[in-house]
Amino acid sequence: MTFARRLGVVPSALVLLAAMAAAFAPALFSAADPLRGDLTERLLPPGAAHLFGTDELGRDVFARVVHGSAPSLQAAVIAVGIAVLAGSTIGLVAGTARGWLDDLVMRGVEVLLAVPSFLLILVIVAVLGPGTREVAVAVGVSAAAVFSRIMRAEVIRVRGSGYVEAAAVCGTGRPTVLLTHVLPNAAGPLTALATLELGNAILTVAAVSFLGFGAPPPAPEWGSLIAAGRPFLASAWWLTTVPGLVIVAVVLAVNHLGHVLRTRSERR
Amino acid sequence: MTPLLAVRGLTVRYGPSGRGRPAVDRADLTVEAGQIVAVVGESGSGKSTLAHALAGLLPDTARVTGGGVTFGGERVDGLRERAWRRLRGRRIAFVPQDPGTALNPLMTVRAQLAEALRLTGIPRPGEAAFEDALGRVGIPDPAAVLDRHPHQLSGGFRQRVLLGMALAGRPALLIADEPTSALDTTVQKTVLDLIQKVAARDGTSILLITHDLGVAADRADRVAVMSEGRVVEEGPAGRVLCSPEAAYTRLLLDSAPRPLTGPAPTVGDPLLAVHDLRKVYPGGTVAVEGASFTLDRAGTLGLVGASGSGKSTIARMITGLVEPTGGSVLLDGAPVGAGRVQFVAQNPYASLDPLMSVGRIIAEPLRALRAGTRAERRERVRRLLEDVALPSEVVRRRPSALSGGQRQRVAIARALAPSPDLIVLDEPVSALDAVTQAQILALLRRLQDKHGMAYLLISHDLAVVAAAAGRLAVMRDGRIIESGPTAGVLAGPEAPFTRELLAAVPGGPPVGRTSA
Numbered sequence: 146m147t148f149a150r151r152l153g154v155v156p157s158a159l160v161l162l163a164a165m166a167a168a169f170a171p172a173l174f175s176a177a178d179p180l181r182g183d184l185t186e187r188l189l190p191p192g193a194a195h196l197f198g199t200d201e202l203g204r205d206v207f208a209r210v211v212h213g214s215a216p217s218l219q220a221a222v223i224a225v226g227i228a229v230l231a232g233s234t235i236g237l238v239a240g241t242a243r244g245w246l247d248d249l250v251m252r253g254v255e256v257l258l259a260v261p262s263f264l265l266i267l268v269i270v271a272v273l274g275p276g277t278r279e280v281a282v283a284v285g286v287s288a289a290a291v292f293s294r295i296m297r298a299e300v301i302r303v304r305g306s307g308y309v310e311a312a313a314v315c316g317t318g319r320p321t322v323l324l325t326h327v328l329p330n331a332a333g334p335l336t337a338l339a340t341l342e343l344g345n346a347i348l349t350v351a352a353v354s355f356l357g358f359g360a361p362p363p364a365p366e367w368g369s370l371i372a373a374g375r376p377f378l379a380s381a382w383w384l385t386t387v388p389g390l391v392i393v394a395v396v397l398a399v400n401h402l403g404h405v406l407r408t409r410s411e412r413r
Numbered sequence: 414m415t416p417l418l419a420v421r422g423l424t425v426r427y428g429p430s431g432r433g434r435p436a437v438d439r440a441d442l443t444v445e446a447g448q449i450v451a452v453v454g455e456s457g458s459g460k461s462t463l464a465h466a467l468a469g470l471l472p473d474t475a476r477v478t479g480g481g482v483t484f485g486g487e488r489v490d491g492l493r494e495r496a497w498r499r500l501r502g503r504r505i506a507f508v509p510q511d512p513g514t515a516l517n518p519l520m521t522v523r524a525q526l527a528e529a530l531r532l533t534g535i536p537r538p539g540e541a542a543f544e545d546a547l548g549r550v551g552i553p554d555p556a557a558v559l560d561r562h563p564h565q566l567s568g569g570f571r572q573r574v575l576l577g578m579a580l581a582g583r584p585a586l587l588i589a590d591e592p593t594s595a596l597d598t599t600v601q602k603t604v605l606d607l608i609q610k611v612a613a614r615d616g617t618s619i620l621l622i623t624h625d626l627g628v629a630a631d632r633a634d635r636v637a638v639m640s641e642g643r644v645v646e647e648g649p650a651g652r653v654l655c656s657p658e659a660a661y662t663r664l665l666l667d668s669a670p671r672p673l674t675g676p677a678p679t680v681g682d683p684l685l686a687v688h689d690l691r692k693v694y695p696g697g698t699v700a701v702e703g704a705s706f707t708l709d710r711a712g713t714l715g716l717v718g719a720s721g722s723g724k725s726t727i728a729r730m731i732t733g734l735v736e737p738t739g740g741s742v743l744l745d746g747a748p749v750g751a752g753r754v755q756f757v758a759q760n761p762y763a764s765l766d767p768l769m770s771v772g773r774i775i776a777e778p779l780r781a782l783r784a785g786t787r788a789e790r791r792e793r794v795r796r797l798l799e800d801v802a803l804p805s806e807v808v809r810r811r812p813s814a815l816s817g818g819q820r821q822r823v824a825i826a827r828a829l830a831p832s833p834d835l836i837v838l839d840e841p842v843s844a845l846d847a848v849t850q851a852q853i854l855a856l857l858r859r860l861q862d863k864h865g866m867a868y869l870l871i872s873h874d875l876a877v878v879a880a881a882a883g884r885l886a887v888m889r890d891g892r893i894i895e896s897g898p899t900a901g902v903l904a905g906p907e908a909p910f911t912r913e914l915l916a917a918v919p920g921g922p923p924v925g926r927t928s929a
Contacts, residue, residue, distance in 0.1 A: 307763030308774075311827065314732045314756040315778035329768045 154405055157398035164395050167214040177208035179365050188381045198383040200374065210388055213365035217354070218395075220281040221346040227285025228346075229339050232292025233331075239293070240300030241323065251297065257290040266353060275358045277366070284349050288342055295338055299331035306330075340403025344396045351392050367392050415486045417618050418444040418467070418586055422480030423490070425459075425466050436462040438642035439480065444586065449612055449619045451629035451650070453665070454639035455846040461510075463639070464590045464622045466490075468507040469497035485585065502532040506579035510591040512571035516563035522547075522574055523559040526581070533582035550577040551607050569600035576607065583615060590622045597719040597873055602917035605632055624847060626665055627876075627920025630654050638662045668851035669920065670880035672903065684710040684867050685731070685835055690740035692726050700726040702891040703740070708835070708884075711861065713868040715882030715899065717875055717914065723891040724871045728839045731869065732756045744834065752782045755828035759840035761820035765812040771798075771823050772808035778831045797826040800863070801856060818849035822856065829860065837869045842877060854881050875918050879903060887911045 167174055182203030191198040197206035239250040257265070269283035303309060304327060312322050353359060354368030362369065367388050374384025420442040427433045437459045444450045454460040465471050467482060469492060482490040484505065492500075501507065509515040517525060526546055530538040540556075547555035550573045563571055572592060579587060589608065593601035609632055612619050623629055629636050630650060637647040638659060646659040657663045685708040692701040701723040708714045718724045729735035731742050732754055744753055755778070758764040765774055775794045779785060785793065798805055801822040812820055821841065828836050838857070842850040858881065861868060872878050878885060879899055886896035887908065895908040906912045 307758050307760060308766040310734060311756065311758060311764050311824070312766075312777060312781075313734060314754070315781045315827070315831075316751045317777060317781040321781070325769075326766050330766065 153401050157401040160394050160398035161402065164214055164218060164398075167211045168218045169215075171208075171211045171215065174211045175205065175208040177205040179204065179208040179212040180363050188377065190381070191383050191387070197387045198381070200381075200384055201377060206370075206383065206387060209365040209370055210367070210391055213367050213370055213388070214391075216277045216360055216364070217347065217350060217367040220277050220284070220350040220359075221343060223278070223281035224284035224288065224346040224350065225339055225343050227282060228288035228292050228342060229335065231285070232289040233296040233335060235289070235293035236296025236298075237300055237323070237328075240297040240304070241319075241327075247297075251294075254290045254293050257287070258294075262287040263349075263352070266349065267356075267358070270353065270358045275361065277354075277360045280350055280353045280359055284346050284353070287349075288346065291342075292335065292338060295334055296331060299334055300327055303327045303330045337403070337407045340406060341400065344399040344403065347392065347396050347399065415483075416443045417446045417448075417485060418442070418620070419483045420463075420467070420480070421482075423463070423466065423477065423482060424479035425462050425471065425475055426478050427475045435459075435478070435642050436475065437466065440639070440642070440644045442637055442644060442647065444618050444620055446585070446618055447612070447616045448634045449609065449621060449632055450635045450637065451621045451623055451633035452637045452639055453623055453626055453629045455624060455848065457641075458639040459642040460622050460624075460639045461590055464507075464588050464620065467620065468501060468505055468588050469494075470507065502529060502579075502584070503534075503582045504585050506582065506584040506587045508572075508575055508579050508587065508589040508592050511595050512568055512575055513595065515575055516571055518563055521560050521562055522566075526559070526574070526578055529578035529581045546577045546581045547574070549580060549611065550574075551603075551610075552577070567600075568596050569604060572596065572600075572604050573607065576604070576611075580611060580615075580617070584617060586618045586620065587612070588620045588622070591624065592621070593628070594624065598875065598917040598919075599719060599913055601628075601919070605919075608632075625919055626654065626669060626847065627918065630920045638665065665847055668847045670851065670854065670874075670876040672876075672879040672899065682710045683707040684712075684745060685869070686741075686743045686746070687727075687731070688741045688743070690727065690730060690742065691738045692723070692730060692735065693738045699891055701730070704888075704891075704893050705740075706886055706893060706896060708867050708869060710834070711865040711867055712884065713861070713870055713882040715878030715885045716869065716871045716888060717878050717885065718873065718888030720873060722888040724888050725839055727888075728756070728837045728869065728871050731835075732837050752778060752831035753833050754835045754837060755831065755833040757821070757824050757828050757836060757838045757841050760844050761817055761824050762812075762844070764824050765820055767812055770809050770811060771803075771815070774812070774823060775826045775830055777827060782831055784831065793830065794826075797829055800829060800860060801826045816849075817845050818853060821845060821849075821853055825853075825856070825860070829864065829866075832864070833866055835867045835869065837871070839871045840873070841870070843872065843874065850877070857881060875903075875914055876920075887914065 182199065184203045186199050186203040187201055189195055189199045195205050195207065197210060199205055235250055235254065239247045265287045266283040269286060270279055273279040273282060309322055309326050312326055351368035354366045355372045357369070357372065359366045359369050370388040371385050374381065377384050420440055423437055423440045424435050425437040426435045440463055442450070452460045452463065462475065466477060469489070477490050481488055489500065523543060526543055527538055530542055530546065535542055543559055544555040547558060552558055552570065552573055558566065558570065566574065592608065593604050596604060605628065608619060611617060621633060633650045635648065636650045636653040637644050638653065638661060639645065640661045646653055646657065646662045653662060654666065657666060688705050690701055690704045693699050704727055706714065716724045716727065726735060730737045733749060742749060772794050775797055776790045779790045779793060784790070794808065795805055798808065803819060803822050807815065812823065815823065842853050845853060854877070857868065870878060870882050882899055884897065885899040885902045886893050887910065888894065889910050895902060895906065895911050902911065903915065906915055
């Protein structure tokens with residue numbers, strides 16, 4: 146590992162730790178109410194009293210960012226969870242069954258991949274209705290196709306390996322082989338992809354909520370915070386820039402840690 | 414007269430800033446003009462690193478930290494890449510180990526040969542130059558080979574093309590790094606014959622890197638034995654192999670497989686009966702055609718043949734991994750039952766799950782058969798580890814922490830676990846070093862004496878089979894062409910192919926060595 150990359154581990158871990166703490170215990174960071182503002186303190190720039198400034202209703206932006214981290218991160222984690230579970234199940238079935246079932250399932254997956262993912266998400270959200278959980282489901286479904294392909298490839302690779310053959314000669318049944326040999330050995334690339342996908346999901350969730358499909362106002366969410374600050378771009382830059390920077394920092398931290406973990410597991 | 418190549422105290426280390434353990438440690442070596450010098454050693458002994466250092470092909474992670482190399486009287490260690498390029502292909506040629514990967518799969522033989530010929534100063538080689546280069550390495554119809562891609566050629570022909578490329582510039586020195594270890598014995602013989610012939614004709618010196626003492630004994634004028642980066646012994650081939658001085662050379666010599674002695678096994682109680690077994694793969698490839706044989710209880714049958722002769726397919730059909738197209742496999746007159754036939758595969762690096770502990774791997778057949786309680790299984794694993802002479806603390810280790818020989822012992826322990834009647838050994842030692850190979854073969858014999866199971870031993874190496882099997886069957890193109898007691902077949906082979914196989918064993922046919 147290069148020195149620069151090792152240097153980034155501690156700040157990345159700190160950023161991620163802070164984001165998680167904000168999601169679980171927002172009161173720890175900000176005592177201010179994220180929903181209620183003081184109209185006498187409208188559009189104040191960042192300062193000692195209001196770390197990230199205030200918005201057009203006098204609400205503390207720092208408090209809103211902190212309270213917005215829970216729904217934003219939750220949606221991303223749920224999305225990745227859905228993608229991993231659904232994708233790997235599909236891939237496992239396709240890779241184990243082979244034959245016509247494999248063909249059928251994988252053609253379906255290819256159709257999913259062929260549709261631009263953002264379009265797919267918007268369609269699903271349009272069907273399910275707006276809301277944090279609905280966005281999470283939509284993002285998860287759109288990412289599942291990639292996981293299913295990786296899982297299928299891994300299953301086929303591991304099934305052809307010497308130790309699976311040895312297990313078959315030992316008399317180990319197929320379900321046991323799948324559980325004890327195939328799944329653990331296929332898990333490596335899948336977890337690597339999941340860490341990569343988490344950063345992606347945070348971005349996508351923010352983007353969808355920016356378009357107004359996330360939690361309805363006045364509940365804070367990172368994407369909708371940026372959207373709400375847009376009319377004041379010229380006069381109050383901090384309303385858009387600060388939540389944007391927070392998203393960038395968290396995504397970078399997740400990707401960086403994911404990369405470090407990945408290279409470390411590859412070296413093993 | 415100055416020697417063509419002189420290596421004095423050469424030390425090569427890997428790792429950043431060259432501080433790692435030396436891969437080559439103060440090596441001395443001399444190659445006179447026209448001589449064949451063999452460097453013998455196990456994998457990891459540093460012989461490949463030495464070969465690469467002498468060709469200026471060390472990877473970026475390695476560097477020469479001591480000693481020097483002179484070639485034709487000039488220092489060549491520490492040369493820059495540009496200077497090396499002037500030497501390589503013209504004065505020094507290099508033949509790599511694996512002909513399967515050393516040729517560019519997307520280029521025809523002609524295009525790759527043209528590259529080599531351009532190096533030697535023929536900017537636009539004509540048809541005659543191409544045909545001459547291939548004709549020199551014994552390719553009978555060069556015109557037919559020139560426009561093929563590597564995948565259309567057999568391993569032996571690929572190695573000849575590589576050799577033709579290497580020799581195109583009439584180099585003074587040819588460095589051959591295990592040129593035949595990826596080839597069958599019969600092909601190995603033709604390639605080595607060729608190298609020897611070219612050397613004699615053109616006066617090319619040859620540095621032959623090999624793990625096989627037999628190859629060195631057959632071909633080399635001088636032999637250098639390497640172990641752990643050091644040249645432990647160097648001298649004329651006859652002297653080193655007949656009266657070795659270094660303890661390690663003696664160990665290597667003792668590890669060469671020796672044929673079983675004693676009376677031929679009496680025909681006993683048949684355990685396995687294979688009758689008219691056929692396998693046709695989808696697409697019409699006939700892998701096995703009408704194979705029949707029997708195997709006695711507690712006996713060993715050796716199945717020999719070149720790669721592609723169908724011997725592995727037979728192993729797979731007996732272990733139930735592949736469904737036969739026709740014929741029958743009967744164990745004690747009945748279809749093979751669960752756990753009664755076990756399998757040890759060729760590659761111990763692939764046959765053990767990298768994520769499982771050794772204890773779990775060995776207990777796998779027991780779990781599959783639901784034999785015993787957890788405590789009983791643990792006790793059984795402990796005894797199996799004792800059987801295969803592994804220390805009990807490896808139970809918790811992962812396969813990656815074990816050497817190749819230790820891994821193969823684990824695979825054997827796993828096969829032993831359900832007390833099978835028959836163990837199918839598919840090339841059990843071909844991925845292992847000579848010394849480890851001898852240890853594993855001895856272990857297999859000891860286990861058979863103790864537990865009384867039968868072995869079906871599959872190998873391309875006649876010497877290995879002769880050292881372990883009482884009976885022998887020779888396969889070619891999916892058919893068994895000859896079978897009988899090993900000593901009988903070796904003494905009086907009937908089929909021409911068996912004779913060819915016997916003649917190709919490096920170091921002489923195995924029968925001639927019983928008294929050595």
